[in-house]
Amino acid sequence: KQEVTQIPAALSVPEGENLVLNCSFTDSAIYNLQWFRQDPGKGLTSLLLIQSSQREQTSGRLNASLDKSSGRSTLYIAASQPGDSATYLCAVSSGANSKLTFGKGITLSVRP
Amino acid sequence: ETGVTQTPRHLVMGMTNKKSLKCEQHLGHNAMYWYKQSAKKPLELMFVYNFKEQTENNSVPSRFSPECPNSSHLFLHLHTLQPEDSALYLCASSLQVDNSPLHFGNGTRLTVT
Numbered sequence: 001k002q003e004v005t006q007i008p009a010a011l012s013v014p015e016g017e018n019l020v021l022n023c024s025f026t027d028s029a030i031y032n033l034q035w036f037r038q039d040p041g042k043g044l045t046s047l048l049l050i051q052s053s054q055r056e057q058t059s060g061r062l063n064a065s066l067d068k069s070s071g072r073s074t075l076y077i078a079a080s081q082p083g084d085s086a087t088y089l090c091a092v093s094s095g096a097n098s099k100l101t102f103g104k105g106i107t108l109s110v111r112p
Numbered sequence: 113e114t115g116v117t118q119t120p121r122h123l124v125m126g127m128t129n130k131k132s133l134k135c136e137q138h139l140g141h142n143a144m145y146w147y148k149q150s151a152k153k154p155l156e157l158m159f160v161y162n163f164k165e166q167t168e169n170n171s172v173p174s175r176f177s178p179e180c181p182n183s184s185h186l187f188l189h190l191h192t193l194q195p196e197d198s199a200l201y202l203c204a205s206s207l208q209v210d211n212s213p214l215h216f217g218n219g220t221r222l223t224v225t
Contacts, residue, residue, distance in 0.1 A: 034213065034214070036214075036216075041218070041219075041221075042218050042219070043118075043202050043217050043218045044155075044204075045216070046213040046214055046215070049213050089155070091155075099170070100155075100157065101154070103154060104153065104154050105154075
């Protein structure tokens, strides 16, 4: 059974820092991995999707990498801003029609 | 505006009540999902519909009853719920059920008293 872990559960950084959010999964036979953002009281917004054949994806100040063999993904946020404060969730799927397995998320606070 | 609209945003119901959650997507997607998000727990998939047909029921108790009349609308009918069912219920859609990016609604915050 796939398990997804995100540590730490919460992180507080000053504005302007480059930071890395970690995600680990137990079964390396994944189909793809997604990173989501969730603002308080809102639904999830898809940030980046990495297929199993890819090593990384980039969108603006965000870069997500995938290392299947070690069961790890990282979300890199460059020059963090207070508006980046949110919960970031990682989710993996094990097949084309397989459900996503989510981590519990990392709650990020960027201090002005 | 997420393209996926959920109503109501908040719902308080007693254990003997019957209520329904509604989800509507305007994205032309063919797959729709119900997820449950409880405090301190990962998101849990409840149901998946593909072209109006239910393709997954993730061992959800029968007091939760989904309905998908067409590819744009999804309902979750609730009856005789328990306090532990209190959670944020999220609807999502995707172009296909092949893990193309999910688009989520803002959820219904349900409190069972």
